Structures are given as structure tokens and as C-alpha cells.
Amino acid sequence: MNPAWEVRDQADQAEDYYSHPLRAKNRELEEENFKLKRILRKNGITWPNKYGIHQTVSRKRTRSSTSNASIPYLPPEIMLKILSYSLASRYPIIDPLGETKKEHLTPDERGRPNQIAIHFLATCKAYYEEGKKMFWTQNTFTFTSVQSVKLFSEVDASYRRLVKQANLRVIARFYDDEDRPHRLPRDHHEQVNGRPRLRVTRRAKEPTLARRGFRTYAWYQLVDFLEALLPPHIPGHDHATPRPRLMPNLEVMRIDLVNFGDDMFQYPPAQLHDVASHQLGCSLNELIVTGLPGDDPGSRTGTELSGLLKDDGLMITHAPTLIALKQGGLRVLQGSAFVKKVVRSMRPVTGVNHHHHDDHPDYFDEFPPAPPEEGDPPYSQYLSCRTIWKRVPIWIEQPHKRQWVLFDRVSGLPWEDVRDEALMFDFIDDEDEDDGIMCENCGEIHPGAILAEELMDDLYDDEI
Known part of the structure; x- marks a missing residue:
């Protein structure tokens, strides 16, 4: 096809326009009806409701008059x-x-x-x-x-x-x-x-x-x-401030x-x-x-x-x-x-100029990142500048039930997926597991450092 x-x-589009309520006219009529009802209420005059039944206008009660009520x-x-x-x-x-x-x-x-x-x-x-x-x-x-x-x-x-x-x-x-x-x-x-x-x-x-x-x-x-x-349009809004x-x-x-x-x-x-x-x-x-x-x-x-x-x-x-x-x-x-x-989610480190945020020092003042998750995540040996914890829904139909997931900042994918894929393609050997890999983000050697860039591209393409 x-x-x-x-x-x-x-x-x-024509149907939506035809069915759209006439907001300005409705507001005008509502204000007029409110004024008329207020005049009638002051003079003790009743008015019919939509069912044709006249409502009795009761005088305003004071606190003392309602203290002996049966309610x-x-x-x-x-x-x-x-x-x-x-x-x-x-x-x-x-x-x-x-x-x-x-x-x-x-x-x-x-x-x-x-x-x-x-x-x-x-x-x-x-x-x-x-x-x-x-x-x-x-x-x-x-x-x-x-x-x-x-x-x-x-x-x-x-x-x-x-x-x-x-x-x-x-x-x-x-x-x-x-x-x-x-x-x-x-x-x-x-x-x-x-x-x-x-x-x-x-x-x-x-x-x-x-x-x-x-x-x-x-x-x-x-x-x-x-x-x-x-x-939306806000009447009287100060144009010097964002709407x-x-x-x-x-x-x-x-x-x-x-x-x-x-x-x-x-x-x-x-x-x-x-x-x-x-x-x-x-x-x-x-x-x-x-x-x-x-x-x-x-x-x-x-x-x-x-x-x-x-x-x-x-x-x-x-x-x-x-x-x-x-x-x-x-x-x-x-x-x-x-x-x-x-x-x-990748963050720049002092002395490493490879991230676009380095060119805009006030970037996070204007666009703050998502707030960190509340609570204490579990321990992980891969927690570093390269990883970030997030609480992810177990099922999207019940988003309040969540679990902790460790993500790789560079690829954006869950760290377990990145690590398992790296072991599958032998990007990490046993010595690397023990000693760590040089991190592309900070230049240090620690567990959970950067993997081969070719792997990142393959994983990203597969997930998309």
C-alpha cells in the first residue's frame, strides 16, 4: 500500500469550527444573567430554572442562624x-x-x-x-x-x-x-x-x-x-514576561x-x-x-x-x-x-571539551535537567559519571508502580543491555571487567566506562 x-x-475542520462554542458570546450572556439574578435576589424575586420550576430565594443565613440546624x-x-x-x-x-x-x-x-x-x-x-x-x-x-x-x-x-x-x-x-x-x-x-x-x-x-x-x-x-x-491568549498579560x-x-x-x-x-x-x-x-x-x-x-x-x-x-x-x-x-x-x-544525559567534565553544553555555561540555568529521582537506589559497582539511576514503570498502565533501572548516559539505554551486548561482541574482556575501561566522559579508568563507539551506534539503531 x-x-x-x-x-x-x-x-x-469545518465541523470543528461549527461545533466550537462561541466563547465571547457565552461569557457576555453569563455575566448578564448573573447581574439579573443578583438584582432579583436582592429584591426577593424568584426565577424559573431550566425545568420550569420557580426557585425560592432564601435570605442569607448567619452563623448564629445555622447553629441550631438539624444537619x-x-x-x-x-x-x-x-x-x-x-x-x-x-x-x-x-x-x-x-x-x-x-x-x-x-x-x-x-x-x-x-x-x-x-x-x-x-x-x-x-x-x-x-x-x-x-x-x-x-x-x-x-x-x-x-x-x-x-x-x-x-x-x-x-x-x-x-x-x-x-x-x-x-x-x-x-x-x-x-x-x-x-x-x-x-x-x-x-x-x-x-x-x-x-x-x-x-x-x-x-x-x-x-x-x-x-x-x-x-x-x-x-x-x-x-x-x-x-x-493561550491572556488579556492584559505583560509582554515583557513569557506567556x-x-x-x-x-x-x-x-x-x-x-x-x-x-x-x-x-x-x-x-x-x-x-x-x-x-x-x-x-x-x-x-x-x-x-x-x-x-x-x-x-x-x-x-x-x-x-x-x-x-x-x-x-x-x-x-x-x-x-x-x-x-x-x-x-x-x-x-x-x-x-x-x-x-x-x-551525557555530562561534561572539566578539561574535556566534547559536549555541546561546554559552549553554553548557562545552559542548565535556562533549561534545568529533569530532577533526580526520590529514594535510595540499590548499590551497583557500575555507578559512575557514566551512569544514572531512573525509576521506570513496571507496566505503563500502572505508572505508580516503579523499579530502579541503571542507564548508560552516552547511549541512553539501560546499562545491563549495553554491558550484555558488549560481552557478546567481546568489546569487554575479563581484564577490562576487573580493571575498568578508560571513560570517554572523564578520562579516568573505572567500571562502567565508555564502550566502543561502533557498539553505541549499533545499539541505538537497533532500539530505534
Whole structure:
């Protein structure tokens, strides 16, 4: 199958624009309604709700008037604990402000009942203020469309700063102006039998070759997702200071690429490098990418996405975890094996001028590396300037369960993999194991020093 032509489909773009809420008009109407209700409340006049039932306006109660109420008294600590349980979901909240399409959900997600008691926030102003903080800090969020990410800018900046993790679900869309089947590759995932048919949207055939044929909205969609995380407009912002991003304190991000098969797409556009390495560069501590194709365009995309990470950041690439079905909806794919790497972790040592940081003494002041892991790692005889400890998830579906892994700073790969590969190709002999090898980073001889550069290149190519 020839690679699809990458394009932003005009029909989908027009639908997103048509469905976009008129924010300015809504804000104007909400402010007007609020003023009218406040006037009515002051004059003791009731107003009908959306069900046509008139609400009775009660006068403001004082502390003394509520002290004899029949409602049982609970200490504030207990109420806050109840509030915390009510507003924390065990599952990620999907498209918190936008409408989610059924074809973007798995059967389990479609069948879930309400996971949070959001109406708790309407109890009183104190619970509303405290509850909003708990809601944005104790939950994780999954965005299935670019529009849902853009709508997140409606959240107040003080709450957007509390978001530490986010999940982007990028589902490749396909279009064709002819009635012909298109399928995923046979080796897309070990749990997928045969070659599943893609869900292709039929478009009218136009009288020009410029817009004919098989088209896809895949890499451009990934670019649009990332661009939606850029700083939104803030009225009255001081232009002398940088504008904060949509989620200024985002530390961990997971990107699920759905139906991104091998040899199906062309190379990603140049905008991906701009937004990942420049606009949002050096901003994350950890990045998980699932479903990345194993062909050359997929390798190029993985390299570009690594620009999102800070120095010493952890990048995990995993097999596809979801597949979009032709009849609609998503199917969950199981798997536990993944490839892990640390990014740009090599450090310069005084007197050794081989690293690009030497040319920029203030580099780490402007772009600080990922913070060191908390806790005490186990002992290793290979711990040196050449290695770094990281806590890596045992299973990406449960990222809170982690284990210590020692990484090689130069190649970025786990040290055990580098050492085993070196022993296999006789780059290390018994004497080297005892005496150590000259380290290319510091020039000293110690265990865990640099291996042959040819081996590093081979390992890097194999992992990519």
C-alpha cells in the first residue's frame, strides 16, 4: 500500500469550527444573567430554572442562624476527606470540558458510570473553592481531540498550573474518494489477527488531481495536538514576561498513537520539529509514546518527540495499546514490553571539551535537567559519571508502580543491555571487567566506562 497523502481534511475542520462554542458570546450572556439574578435576589424575586420550576430565594443565613440546624456537624477535616474521595476518579477523565465521540472510546469507557460527584461543588462556596483544587490535582485527563485540548484554556490559569500529567489520544483519520478497502499491516500487533480494515471516510471526487486519492490526518493531527498546548491568549498579560503554556507545570505526558501502522504514512512535517523541539522543548520529565510505527517515518517522529524532554528525561516507547475498528469504537491491546531510554544525559567534565553544553555555561540555568529521582537506589559497582539511576514503570498502565533501572548516559539505554551486548561482541574482556575501561566522559579508568563507539551506534539503531 502506498503511503497516504497527509492533509488536514477540510470537512472535519469545518465541523470543528461549527461545533466550537462561541466563547465571547457565552461569557457576555453569563455575566448578564448573573447581574439579573443578583438584582432579583436582592429584591426577593424568584426565577424559573431550566425545568420550569420557580426557585425560592432564601435570605442569607448567619452563623448564629445555622447553629441550631438539624444537619449533623462534621469537622472540616472530615468534610475535606469526603470531598477528596468524591472528586477523585480511579480512571482518567476523558475530555473534561468537551464532548467525546463514541468512536474515540473503548467499550469499557463507554459503559462506565459517573466516577466523581461533581455536584458536590455546588454545596457552598468553600467546598467549591477547595473542591476545584482537588479535582484538577487528584485526577488525570485524557484528550481525544484537538478541540478538547483547546477548550481546556477556559479553565482558570491557577487551576491549569496544578495539572502534572496528561494523555493525548491521537487517532489517525483516513479519507478516500473511491470505494476501496484499506487495511492495517499484518504485523501491527501480535493480538490482531489478519489485516483489520481501516475506518475510511468517503469524500466526493473532485475534478483536480491535487485533492484526489487516499488521504490521512495523522502527523498533522499530532502537530495540532501539541500546538494546542502552546500558551493561550491572556488579556492584559505583560509582554515583557513569557506567556505560560496551557499546562505550565506539566511533567509527564503520554501519547497514544492509534492506527499508525508501518509503511502507511510519509515523513512527518517540519512543523513537528518546531513545536516539539522549540516551542515545547525541554519541558517534560517523562514521555510515553505508544503505537509509534517501526519504519523510518516512525523513527523520525520518535526523535522529534524526544525534544519535549528535559536533559536526563525518560522516554518510553511501547507497542500499540489501542486499535480503531471499522465499525466504530476502540479495542484495547495488551502488552507489557517497552523500550526505555534517557535523553541527552551525557555530562561534561572539566578539561574535556566534547559536549555541546561546554559552549553554553548557562545552559542548565535556562533549561534545568529533569530532577533526580526520590529514594535510595540499590548499590551497583557500575555507578559512575557514566551512569544514572531512573525509576521506570513496571507496566505503563500502572505508572505508580516503579523499579530502579541503571542507564548508560552516552547511549541512553539501560546499562545491563549495553554491558550484555558488549560481552557478546567481546568489546569487554575479563581484564577490562576487573580493571575498568578508560571513560570517554572523564578520562579516568573505572567500571562502567565508555564502550566502543561502533557498539553505541549499533545499539541505538537497533532500539530505534
